[in-house]
Amino acid sequence: MIPRLTDRPVSDSLYHDFAAELRLRGFEGELSASYADRTVLSTDNSIYQVWPQLIAFPKHADDLVRIAKLSGEPRFQSLKLAPRGGGTGTNGQSLSDGVIVDVSRHMNRILEINAEERWVRVESGVVKDQLNAALKPYGLFFAPELSTSNRATIGGMINTDASGQGSCLYGKTRDHVLELSTVLLDGTLWHSQPLAETELTAIKQRDDRVGSVHRLLDAIFRDDAALIAEKFPKLNRCLTGYDLAHIRDEQGRFNLNNILCGAEGTLGLVYEAKLNVLPIPRCSALVNVRYTSFDAALRDAPALMALNAASIETVDSKVLNLARQDIIWHGVCEFFPDDAEPAQGINLVEFLADSEDDLERQLAVVADKLTVEGSANGRCGHTVARGAAAVNRIWGMRKKSVGLLGNLQGDKRPIPFVEDTAVPPENLADYIAEFRTLLDSHGVAYGMFGHVDAGVLHVRPVIDMKDPEQEKLVRAITDGVVALTQKYHGLLWGEHGKGVRSEYAPAFFGPLYSRLQDIKAEFDPHNQLNPGKIATPPGGELLKIDAVPTRGQHDRVIPISVRQGFDEGLHCNGNGACYNFDPDDAMCPSWKGTRERRHSPKGRASLLREWLRQLSLAGVDPLAESTRLRATGNLAGLFGRLRNTLAKRRGEADFSHEVMEAMQGCLACKSCVGQCPVKVDVPEFRAKFLELYYGRYLRPLKDYLIGSLESTLPLVAKLPGLYNAALDSGLGRTLLRRVGLVESPLLSGIDPVAELARRGFALATPARLQRLAEAERARAVIVVQDAFTSYFETELLLDLFELLRTLGFTPLLAPFAANGKPLHVHGFLGAFRKVAGSNAERLRALAASGVPLVGLDPSMTLTYRAEYAKALGKDAAPKVQLLQEWLASRLADLPKRAVGMGSGYTLLPHCTEKTNAPAATGDWQKVFAALGLSLSSKSTGCCGMAGTFGHETDKRELSKTLYGMSWAKQVEADRGQGRLLATGYSCRCQVELIDGVKLAHPLQALLQELRSA
């Protein structure tokens, strides 16, 4: 059995004392020193990993004041603080070995929207897309764009002065900040905005920190103007952090905000911001130009920009090919047709206008140019995407590019450290040519894309940071790139801030660096706020790019075989796409419902890595242990497990318990598998973890009940009345609750085999299938049963057979056998493999007849192509299609007459289905359209049920919360109309339990329409 894991760094007593004192002083948020929370916040999206000692989740500005004041007291002046928002920085900006002050958990309210005057006031933990969703009804938006817009916070954007696509038109975050509210380290709440001369004079007379800061900055502005003009490049991206070139704004007003924006949490804790917002452009289009080479795409950009384009983004073939393999491609493939020779680069050229006519006029000019010039400049074709929906889908693909780069195979992965250089756009192509030569000279692969209009290039060299030799390339390549950016009059830090790369600031700023140090010392005399980044007070030391612990150094402790055995969890690169704020997006319900980052795919992957590292340090091979467990069976080690469980009850610590808590919050909805750009598969590694955890501790009884459900249901279904009466009784419910289950569904009481036989349908056996004549075989289809539909929702199965018969097909029923999914979800992996093996053999025997197999429940059906393929190998997994996949392949065989006169339905697909089989919703739409019916689909999050998750007592509340976040409003909108359809058994069950509404399956809507036609 795996050992108890206790060998973890404890936090320093200084930080214990700090936390205790904060509580005494009325700190209202949470303080956590748990190793799990510290591990989850020990990474951002950079190559680094630094464990904090303490995490504070402040509730409001008063909590920030308490933190600031206390840390300024002499006994705590050696304590370090790092503010944190979404944690999406790529250079270790929010990492700290001190206290992380995470404002994103609670301080995330939109406080005021003034549509008339076009501004908003928000707390700093608000996510950028959250703000834009709230502004949309007013026709407004917060313009600075960044790829991480669905998880990066306004506080983080302000502190990195974020910008991205469209920056030539809209500028950077700083350009939209009207006022900032910041807690300074002496505990002062300071409200900064552009100041008139008289106001500045008055403030300079104050004898507190506010006064001294203003005095210093004004002096720098006056004394160092010439040096500032010489050192600060005239680039669209300017310089982030202590932007001395903009101490005064364009109107000559003193503006402290320009110093605070981009300060990376080194000057103060921002708690509120008043931001300028803009009208959403009425009409937009993207011209997508394909090229024979990436270089051609780069060199063509200025010519396209001259056509009055709003922005241009370039993507290379590596990124494009990765996008082709991702779920995102389904929404954009029509705009990137295949050429004879695959395109090596693409320019996405955006046009905006206030009217369709204007837009069309602009597009006509572009079309003329592209047609007349033909293949000039290496162009090989173009498409045009019109309208916000199509344009946003393509921008979505571009935004996912960085994440997609992480989805390479093997141990070498694209990593960020020189990924956001900026040079004047006219130098970009030559600069990139040299950049590529530099990377080639080190023999590293890479993918590239960027904001060519602003001269910003994104590149992630492909390096295995677990290899100490390859790790050295970080220094060699960075030094080379720094020299190149200087040669081309650009910046190493064009977009993602400095962080650990601040090491290069003194060389870049020259004599001006000491002025940055003076500013830092004035705001933060004891060097407590994010020390070592941007600037230190005089005498202090900046961090060094190769002297901060990296993730690779930690991960290399795990033996290669173990890394390979847990491959589905180890490559999370921390890009944070799973922190998506949108309640109507499937990605990750447990994070959205709890707002606890350990309950996210990234959180769970981080804990898994640390858990494997600790096991490795203890000399334990988890793969060997799992083989041993499967061989010895359940009873072996029972006494030891009992003893360990009693110790656990007595409160004996074990890091595995902390990992377990995070794993238990997972719904196994598999949205991460479909949507994570790196394809992190939490349910897969969670199952492996559970297997090992329960090799040391006793399993709860409910796991055995759920795991064995598929085998027990056929038995209890023989006495449905008795089973239902028992479950529905007070005693039954109490007993069930005791075991840890609630709201268990009742049996339908219909024997599917007998009822189908009565209706003239046959069982599918190899012998019967053999006897089918050629013509019969051509119209036959085998329906693979799943336990939930067959025993709880038998009417649906019967309706399926009726539908197929009405459509002219011959459905046959595969005899029931367990699928094994519940076993997999709960980590009974040995049993799952056995069940999967025998079921696969049976299904393959049926499939050998050439008659296709279809399944009804999406989650159970998709198990055949995912978990079966992993456990048994791809070739051994039977091919079972989703009903709509098969129907969509038989459109030609459907009735030729329209049956529904265009009646409209709305589909709410199952999470696993829409994220793991992204074409499936479109398949239903094709089938509906073929029968003259229209079907739209709504974006929704998870319904909260996810198999048996919502039936577990301790999960029921979270399950209901999740339902309320997204599904409830769709069900309410449809109330009484009966046009809302759901594919998932779990989803329909949840809607009925909570809202008392029985949603139909799409097949039932089709049957109904056919019957009434």
Ligand SMILES: Cc1cc2nc3c(=O)[nH]c(=O)nc-3n(C[C@H](O)[C@H](O)[C@H](O)COP(=O)(O)OP(=O)(O)OC[C@H]3O[C@@H](n4cnc5c(N)ncnc54)[C@H](O)[C@@H]3O)c2cc1C
């Ligand atoms: C895949 C990927 C794509 C990216 N694309 C872009 C892009 O297109 N454009 C771009 O500009 N950036 C991009 N970034 C970088 C990153 O998303 C931005 O820097 C973003 O602004 C960080 O926001 P955050 O909320 O995650 O901040 P964090 O990473 O949590 O923090 C960033 C910095 O801000 C400080 N900070 C955070 N909140 C506060 C606060 N309330 N008070 C004081 N200091 C605070 C932190 O200490 C830290 O120094 C990308 C990153 C990734 C992983």
Ligand code: SF4
């Ligand atoms: S789990 Fe996936 S989406 Fe989440 S941070 Fe890791 S790689 Fe990114």
Ligand code: SF4
């Ligand atoms: S399976 Fe679902 S709940 Fe679990 S981590 Fe993945 S997205 Fe989150």
